[in-house]
Amino acid sequence: MTDSRYNGFMRILVIILSFACAIPSAMAVSNYHQVMTTSIGMVSINVTENASTLAAAATGSGSSESNTVSTASSATASVISADVTYEFLNYATKSYFIRVVAPLLSSNGAGFFLGGLGVNFYMNSLSSMFTFSDSGTTLMMNPTMRFYWGPSAGLGFVVYNTETAKKSDLIFDLEIHGGGILNFKRDWGLRGEAGISRGTGITSSTIGFKVFVGLSYYLD
Numbered sequence: 001m002t003d004s005r006y007n008g009f010m011r012i013l014v015i016i017l018s019f020a021c022a023i024p025s026a027m028a029v030s031n032y033h034q035v036m037t038t039s040i041g042m043v044s045i046n047v048t049e050n051a052s053t054l055a056a057a058a059t060g061s062g063s064s065e066s067n068t069v070s071t072a073s074s075a076t077a078s079v080i081s082a083d084v085t086y087e088f089l090n091y092a093t094k095s096y097f098i099r100v101v102a103p104l105l106s107s108n109g110a111g112f113f114l115g116g117l118g119v120n121f122y123m124n125s126l127s128s129m130f131t132f133s134d135s136g137t138t139l140m141m142n143p144t145m146r147f148y149w150g151p152s153a154g155l156g157f158v159v160y161n162t163e164t165a166k167k168s169d170l171i172f173d174l175e176i177h178g179g180g181i182l183n184f185k186r187d188w189g190l191r192g193e194a195g196i197s198r199g200t201g202i203t204s205s206t207i208g209f210k211v212f213v214g215l216s217y218y219l220d
Helices: 003-021 051-061 065-071
Strands: 029-032 035-049 074-090 094-105 111-122 130-134 137-141 145-161 166-183 188-201 204-218
Touching (some): 035 094, 035 145, 074 111, 094 145, 111 166, 145 188, 166 204
Antiparallel strands (some): 035 074, 035 204, 074 094, 094 111, 111 145, 166 188, 188 204
């Protein structure tokens, strides 16, 4: 049996079991397990200040517009960061998640914080481990390798350095990402993910690149 036929068979079996779960039973329990992932990686944020926004702010405070425009600049914040992702709602081929990113180490005091939510679409397998229990009998399906992609959105806070000062901005961040998970035990997996994002801030716009590697764990 080829891999494609095997994956197709597994999906059909899960659909059949899902319909079976709709039949009232005091003993039957089925679920896709939630997934918690903790990762470490690199976040690089390219920040471009909006000269017209800075000029308007300076005009309101009494500064000259020409001087403000001349000080509008660009910078890059590169930070070793931690990422915690919680996939709290799983279906056969997709999951919804919340995410928190925080800085761990930076050489120049730069930083990037992010809180957001999104969806993962799984391309070749179930989104997580699936279990079905009824009257003492348990059936478990646990994919070995999973690949996914998806969009996410969130609020971020970036701290960056220009030639003259340390600055910060609050941004609305939109991201597209993709990755893979290799299970090496029943509940544990090695996860890698990369993403690119575009942010719109109060005084700047950003383009971000994120790469993370970490461990994922199935929750009961």
